Amino acid sequence: MNIIGRPKIVKIVDIRExxxxxxxxxxxxxxxxxxxGQFLMIxxxxxxxxxxxxxxxxxxxxxxxxKGVGETTKHLISLGKDDQIGVRGPYGNSxxxxxxxxxxxxxxxxxxxxxxxLIKILISKxxxxxxxxxxxxxxxxxxxxxxxxIIQSKFFKLHICTDDGSMxxxxxxxxxxxxxxxxxxFDKIYLCGPELMMKKIFDASRTKNxxxxxxxxxxxxxxxxxxxxxxxxxxxLRVCKDGPIFNEKQLEKLTDFGVHKRGYDGSICxx
Amino acid sequence: MxxxxxxxxxxxxxxxxxxxxxxxxxxxxxxxxxxxGNKNPVIVGTDxxxxxxxxxxxxxxxxxIKELEKLEGSNIPIIASIFGSNVEEFxxxxxxxxxxxxxxxxxxxxxxxxxxxxxxxxxxxxxxxxVKRVRDIVNLPLFVKLTPNVTNVVEIGKxxxxxxADALTAINTVRAMAIDVETAYPILNNIxxxxxxxAIKPISIRIVYDLYKSVKIPIIGVGGIxxxxxxxxxxxxxxxxxxxxWGFIQYDMDIFYKILKGLLEFLDRKKIxxxxxxxxxxxxxxxxx
Numbered sequence: 381m382n383i384i385g386r387p388k389i390v391k392i393v394d395i396r397e398x399x400x401x402x403x404x405x406x407x408x409x410x411x412x413x414x415x416x417g418q419f420l421m422i423x424x425x426x427x428x429x430x431x432x433x434x435x436x437x438x439x440x441x442x443x444x445x446x447k448g449v450g451e452t453t454k455h456l457i458s459l460g461k462d463d464q465i466g467v468r469g470p471y472g473n474s475x476x477x478x479x480x481x482x483x484x485x486x487x488x489x490x491x492x493x494x495x496x497x498l499i500k501i502l503i504s505k506x507x508x509x510x511x512x513x514x515x516x517x518x519x520x521x522x523x524x525x526x527x528x529x530i531i532q533s534k535f536f537k538l539h540i541c542t543d544d545g546s547m548x549x550x551x552x553x554x555x556x557x558x559x560x561x562x563x564x565x566f567d568k569i570y571l572c573g574p575e576l577m578m579k580k581i582f583d584a585s586r587t588k589n590x591x592x593x594x595x596x597x598x599x600x601x602x603x604x605x606x607x608x609x610x611x612x613x614x615x616x617l618r619v620c621k622d623g624p625i626f627n628e629k630q631l632e633k634l635t636d637f638g639v640h641k642r643g644y645d646g647s648i649c650x651x
Numbered sequence: 652m653x654x655x656x657x658x659x660x661x662x663x664x665x666x667x668x669x670x671x672x673x674x675x676x677x678x679x680x681x682x683x684x685x686x687x688g689n690k691n692p693v694i695v696g697t698d699x700x701x702x703x704x705x706x707x708x709x710x711x712x713x714x715x716i717k718e719l720e721k722l723e724g725s726n727i728p729i730i731a732s733i734f735g736s737n738v739e740e741f742x743x744x745x746x747x748x749x750x751x752x753x754x755x756x757x758x759x760x761x762x763x764x765x766x767x768x769x770x771x772x773x774x775x776x777x778x779x780x781x782v783k784r785v786r787d788i789v790n791l792p793l794f795v796k797l798t799p800n801v802t803n804v805v806e807i808g809k810x811x812x813x814x815x816a817d818a819l820t821a822i823n824t825v826r827a828m829a830i831d832v833e834t835a836y837p838i839l840n841n842i843x844x845x846x847x848x849x850a851i852k853p854i855s856i857r858i859v860y861d862l863y864k865s866v867k868i869p870i871i872g873v874g875g876i877x878x879x880x881x882x883x884x885x886x887x888x889x890x891x892x893x894x895x896x897w898g899f900i901q902y903d904m905d906i907f908y909k910i911l912k913g914l915l916e917f918l919d920r921k922k923i924x925x926x927x928x929x930x931x932x933x934x935x936x937x938x939x940x
Contacts, residue, residue: 383900384696389833421692425836428691464834468696602694606899607705608658608679614721616658616667621903644687646660646679647710648718 384604387423387466392459393441398523399516402490403457404434404445409467411440415474416497417595417625420444421603423466424459427452430600430620432494433470445493445523471603472624475593480507481567484560484590486581488553488573489516492524494595494624495572499528503536513560515541515553522547554580566590575651579638582631592628598641609646612636654873654896655680655732655758655796656705662722665729672907675728677894678715680760681748682733683740685711690840695829700848700875701900702827704841707734712744719751729753730794734760738784745785756791759816762798762823772798772823775810786815794871796820797858799851804858805865812866820871820894821862822855848897849875856888863889863931877901879913886929 394406409420419432422444429452435443448454459465475498483502487495492514502510516522519542528538540548541556549556554577561584569585571578572595585592598610598619605621612619613636617626631637640648652675658664659679669676688708695702709715712733719729731748735741741759748754759782761772771777782795795811797804799822808819824845829838855874862870872885873894885893898906918926 384694384701386696386829387692387831387838389831423692423838425834427840428693466692466831466838601688601691601705601708602703604694604900605903606657606896607693607703608660608664609708611658611661611664613661613663616661616664618658618664642660643710645685645708645710647685647714 385421385468387421387428387468389464389466392461392463392465395459395461396443398445399521401448401457402445402523403448404443405456405459405465406435406437406441406443407465407467408440409442411442411470414442414470416477416501417474417494418470418472419494419620419624420467420469421471421600422456423468424452424455425464425466426455428466429453430471430597430603432595432624434493434496436497436500445490447490469603471620473622475570475595475625477501477505478508478568479505481509482565483508483510483568483570484557484566485510485512485570486553486557486573487512487514488577489521490523491573491595492522492528493572495570496524496527498570499536503531503533506535509535509537511537511539511560511564511566513539513541513553513557515543515548515556517543519547553577554584557581558584561585561588561590568593571595575638582628582637585628590628592631593625594631595624596626596637597624599644609642611642613640652730652871652892652894653677653899654894655760656703657896657899659732660709662718662729666722666725666727668904669727671904672911673895674892675730675755677730677732677758679709680707680732680734681709681712681715681744682707683712683735683743685709685714692838692840693844695838695844697829697846697848697850700846700850701897702829702839702844702846703824704839704844706841712747716747716751719753722753723751725753727753728755730756730758732758732760732796738781741781742784742788745789749789749791754791756794756817757785757789758794758796758820759785760796760823762796762800772807773801775806778807779810779814782811782814782816792817794818794820796823798823799854799858800826805861808862808866812868816868818869818871818891819862819866820873821858822851822874825851825854847875848900849877851875852881852884856884859885859890860888860933863934876910877906879910879917882910882914883917883929886926887931887933889931889934891927891930
C-alpha cells in the first residue's frame with residue numbers, strides 16, 4: 381500500500397561532505413510529487429530514522445543531509461558510493477511557498493537542510509525577496525555555506541551567525557533575528573533548527589504577528605500517523621502526519637513546543 | 652471504538668480521536684514499568700495490510716495515570732488496555748489504573764504476537780487465572796482481547812468467559828514477517844511482527860462467528876475495518892461492537908464520520924431501528940434454514 385510503504389532499497393550514487401560530521405547522501409528514488417519540508421524514513425539495514433529531504437533534483441535524484449550524532453546517523457555518514465539504504469515515503473506536509481513579498485528563512489545548524497529545497501523555489505519567484513539566516517558554533521560547522529553564498533543577489537540576502545564569532549554575527553541566531561525583526565518587516569518566516577532556538581524566534585515574531593512555518597522533529601516509530609509516538613500536545617498533533625511543518629496558529633496552542641518531548645517509552649521529558 | 656495501539660499513547664491524542672466521533676477510545680497497552688519497545692523499523696506495509704512490531708512501548712502505569720489526570724472531568728470514555736508479564740503485574744496495573752474515573756473499562760491484552768507475553772493468550776489455564784485475578788479486583792467492565800495465533804480460539808474465549816470477562820475482543824494481530832528482496836534482510840528490526848488490515852478481516856470474521864456460537868458474553872470485533880460494510884459484516888458474524896485501527900491509516904480522523912454515515916444510511920434503508928438487532932444475524936439465518 382502506498383500510504384504505508386515498504387522500504388525500497390536504493391544505491392547511494394554520490395556523497396558530499398558538508399562539514400566534518402555532516403554529509404549529504406544522494407540517491408534515485410521515485411517520488412514524483414515530493415515537496416519541500418517532507419521527510420523520508422531511511423533504513424540503514426539496522427535501524428530506521430526520519431530524515432528531511434535536503435535536495436530535490438531532476439529525474440528522481442534526492443539528497444538527505446545527515447549529521448552524525450547517534451548510532452544510526454554516524455553509520456549513515458560512514459557509508460560510501462554504491463552502498464545500499466532503504467527508503468520509504470515521502471511523508472508529512474510541506475512548506476507553503478509564498479509567491480510574492482519578503483521571506484525570512486532561518487536555519488540553525490543542520491536545520492538549514494530541509495529549507496534548501498524551499499530556498500531553491502523561493503529564489504525562482506521573481507516577486508519574492510528572501511533573507512536567509514544561517515549559523516552554527518563556528519564557520520566550519522555551517523552546512524551549505526558556499527551554496528548559499530554563491531546565490532546571493534538583490535533577491536537573496538544571506539546573514540551568517542557563529543557562536544565563536546569566526547564569521548559574521550558573533551552570537552546566537554535567535555539574538556540576531558530578534559534585532560532583524562525590529563529593523564525589517566517580513567511577510568513570512570520559515571524556520572528550522574534546535575527547538576529552543578525556534579521557540580525564541582517564534583516568541584520574538586509574535587509582536588509583529590508574522591506568519592511562521594516551523595519544521596519540527598520528534599522521535600518517530602511508524603512515520604505514518606498511527607502509533608502516536610511523535611505527538612505534540614495538548615493539541616494531539618503528530619509530527620509525521622499533521623506536520624512536520626507547523627504554522628503560528630498551531631504553535632501558539634502547542635504548549636509542548638520548546639518545552640516537552642516524548643522519549644522512546646512515550647513518557648514526557650524536557651527538551 | 653478506537654482500537655488499542657493506535658494513537659493511544661497521549662491522552663490528548665485520545666481526546667482528539669474521541670472528538671472525531673469514536674464512541675470510546677482504547678489506550679495503548681500499559682504495563683507496570685516504562686518500556687521503550689522495539690527499535691525501528693517497527694512497521695512494514697503489505698499488499699493489504701501492515702505488519703507492526705512496536706513491542707508494547709509505554710510510559711508505565713504510574714506515568715500514564717499522571718497524564719490521564721490532565722483529562723479528568725472531561726468525561727471521555729477511555730478503555731485502558733493493560734498487560735503484564737505475570738499475574739502480579741496484571742493485578743498491579745489493573746488496580747492502579749482503575750482508580751481514575753476516566754477509565755470506563757479494562758481490556759486485558761494477552762495477545763501481542765511479537766512480545767514475550769504471547770504465551771498467556773495461547774494457554775487457556777493461564778488466561779483463566781489472569782482474568783480471574785483481575786476480575787476480583789476490578790469493578791469495571793472487563794474485556795479480554797484474544798490472539799488468533801492459536802489452534803483453538805474458542806477454548807481461550809471460553810476460559811476468559813468462565814473467569815468472569817464481560818466481553819471478548821477479537822482479534823489481535825496475526826504473527827507474520829516480511830523480508831526485503833534486494834538484501835534478504837527481514838525488514839522489521841524485531842524480525843517478527845503482527846499483521847493487521849484487510850488481509851486478516853476474514854480470519855477475524857471467522858473467529859467472531861465461532862465465538863458467538865460458544866460464549867454468551869458480547870463480542871467486540873476488530874481487524875481490518877475500513878468501511879461501514881466491514882462493520883455490518885462483523886455484526887452479522889456475532890459482534891455487538893467494533894474497534895477500528897486499520898481504517899485510520901487510510902482515512903485518518905475522518906474514518907468515524909465516514910463509517911457512521913454509511914451505517915446510518917444502511918440502517919435507514921433496511922428500516923432497522925437499532926444496530927444491535929443485527930448481532931449474529933448470520934447465525935439466525937442458518938439456524939432457520
